Amino acid sequence: MPPLSELMMFALALAAAGVVSGVLAGLFGVGxxxxxxxxxxxxxxxxxxDDAVRMHLSVGTSTAIIVPTSVRSFLLHYRRGVVDTALxxxxxxxxxxxxILATVIAAYVSSETLRLIFAMIALAVALRMIFNRATWRLGRDLPxxxxxxxxxxxxGVLSGLMGVGGGVLNNTFMTLYNRPIHEAIATSSGVGVLISIPGLFGYIWAGSGEPGxxxxxxGFVNWIAVALIIPVSLLVAPLGVRLAHAMDRRQLEAGFGIFMILIALRFLYSLYG
Known part of the structure; x- marks a missing residue:
């Protein structure tokens, strides 16, 4: 067991992450x-x-935290009337x-595979958002x-494997079909609710009885981390929503893309660095 001083530093780091994640939940429509x-x-x-379960535990715990932060973010966006409820x-x-399929897959793949999936999806989405052009459209409306x-x-599958609320992929899908980025972000908060609730139970099942x-x-959900981060995330989520509606489309896209590149590089370094 690490010394108390180290545990306190870890707790502070988790609390700080809770602040950032709560703002991001509102700002980018992600959990x-x-x-x-x-x-x-x-x-x-x-x-x-243990390295064998560390990534699984990270994804599962993140999924648990997405439940309340996504619900909170969705309600805030819904009140502004910009959520695509039909979708x-x-x-x-x-x-x-x-x-649910993602948690079944996660139960059988390695930590390295999960990290690679996370990094590749994040990098692909980031490049699309940064270099986005108005002419990059697959259609005038959703298929x-x-x-x-x-x-x-x-x-649902890819976001569940990443431990994210679906905003990463839904924002891309909706904007490619000519939907405004603000509407995509608002709708993504609802996608996070649909992913995180079944994902939470799935990761509990997937990690049941795992050693280490x-x-x-x-299972793959650590309740200490959940208890530390959820209150902070819920408290600051409204700030992210206000920022999202104050920024223009290009600022949101570029900021989201740069953020995802940094995350992708971090995981690629853990695999090949």
Whole structure:
């Protein structure tokens, strides 16, 4: 067990991550997992958590935290009237199905594979957002079913494997089909709700009985980290929402892209550095 001073530093680091994740939940329509997963990966490593379960624990714990932060962010955006509720109704089964499939996959893949998935998706989305042009469109409006429904399943799977709330992928999907970035961000908060709730139970199941997990963990969810971060995230989420509606489209896209590149590089370094 690390000294008390080190544990206090870890707790402060987690609390700081909670501030950033809460702001991001409102600002980019994500559950904050894009920053929480790498933070958890680092902190759990310093605490001596087995490498074989460290990434799984990071993703599962992040998913648990996304539940309240996404709900809070969704309600705030919904009150502003910019959420595409028709799209969310279309995905009410598709996205949870994808999230459950992600936890089944996670139960059988290695920590290195999870990190590589996270980094590759983050990098692809980042490049698209940074170099985005108005002419980069796949259509004037969202495609009809079954295409949109299948996209929902894919968003659920990939986001579930990353431990994020779906904003990373949904923002890209909606903007490619000519939807405003502010509407995409607002709708992504609802996507986070559809991913995180089934994902939470899935990661608890996937990690049940796994050796090497830290104290107060249920499957791949560590409740100490959850208890530290959720209150802070909920407190600062409204700040992110206000920032999102105050910034223009290009600022949001560029900021989101730069953020995701930094996260992708961090995980690639952990694999090949």
């Amino acid at each position: 904050g997992g894009a920053i929480l997963v790498p933070v958890f990966f680092q902190v759990f490593g310093l605490l001596g958590v 969310l109704r279309n995905w009410i089964l598709a996205i949870p199905l994808g999230a 009809k079913n079954p295409i949109t429904w299948l996209v929902g399943v894919v968003i 997990l830290p104290p107060l963990s249920t």
